[in-house]
């Protein structure tokens with residue numbers, strides 16, 4: 001597995017980060033999907049995918065802890081975790097809550113250090129407005145009050161050797177700009193795939209400051225795969241029949257004029273799954289992409305998908321033009337549509 005620098009942190013991360021949101025049941029048990037997920041993580045570690053993204057919200061840390069507890073490479077594994085302080089509806093930043101979330105993760109993951117803390121400043125806004133540009137001014141204004149105690153608690157945890165890089169999950173580009181300008185963060189962790197190219201708008205600013213970037217959901221939750229690219233052919237009961245995915249499929253239709261020639265005979269990749277994964281690493285600023293890998297079969301496909309030619313970086317601004325036009329015409333999830341489905 002190729003590794004890439006994460007900004008100027010000195011960390012080299014594997015191109016693929018193992019995302020744990022969907023790979024095991026939320027309740028500890030011995031069901032077949034959890035067993036497949038367990039094998040996927042064990043085999044991923046053997047293949048050099050030693051970077052794991054988790055959150056207490058996913059309910060799957062029991063499995064990650066089970067795999068890592070006695071694992072011979074436990075010390076080599078790098079962890080990225082979400083730390084949500086203040087969480088939705090909470091009025092202000094609480095350093096004790098921040099520390100508690102880090103310490104809980106260290107215990108549950110049998111880890112000595114969290115290498116990438118991904119801070120999410122939610123706060124006194126409704127959950128569904130998180131991604132909405134209308135909520136941005138309030139979140140940016142609140143950032144001022146969050147920064148000082150955040151820096152303080154992060155520095156203390158760093159001094160204790162418990163955490164490495166401090167990053168932010170900005171939700172919107174405007175918040176990302178404010179976070180970059182603050183100088184408080186080593187990097188940004190955000191959605192990045194063929195249909196979610198927004199963060200390219202701050203890539204140069206990040207480069208100038210030596211910050212690193214980690215992308216999330218390269219397959220757009222599974223939509224950008226051969227199995228789901230054609231919505232009409234989805235099997236009954238597939239989660240992407242849900243109306244929450246209508247916009248994403250409309251957006252895909254707008255992007256296909258650019259992407260179709262890239263996929264298949266004579267293109268950059270032989271399959272949609274492969275192209276989407278390669279695209280998610282299109283810029284050298286992107287250190288790693290966090291993908292949910294739920295079975296050993298998906299793992300092998302993900303690893304094979306990265307072989308061969310990579311997309312021309314000139315495609316990124318072209319795809320982003322489509323994204324920007326789509327956003328302008330349809331709003332940025334202005335009604336919150338799709339958010340819950342995308343995240344679970």
Ligand SMILES: NC(=O)c1ccc[n+]([C@@H]2O[C@H](COP(=O)([O-])OP(=O)(O)OC[C@H]3O[C@@H](n4cnc5c(N)ncnc54)[C@H](OP(=O)(O)O)[C@@H]3O)[C@@H](O)[C@H]2O)c1
Nearest residue numbers: 019020021053217218219220221222225290291292298301
């Ligand atoms: N705010 C945040 O920080 C945040 C939010 C969301 C997610 N995340 C992280 O990002 C990770 C990825 O998110 P995501 O699951 O929404 O998006 P994703 O990685 O783009 O999509 C993953 C889905 O694609 C399908 N898939 C995986 N490998 C495949 C393959 N080889 N062939 C065909 N289909 C394949 C699987 O769905 P099926 O098994 O159903 O086919 C899988 O669940 C999560 O695990 C989590 O760690 C972070």
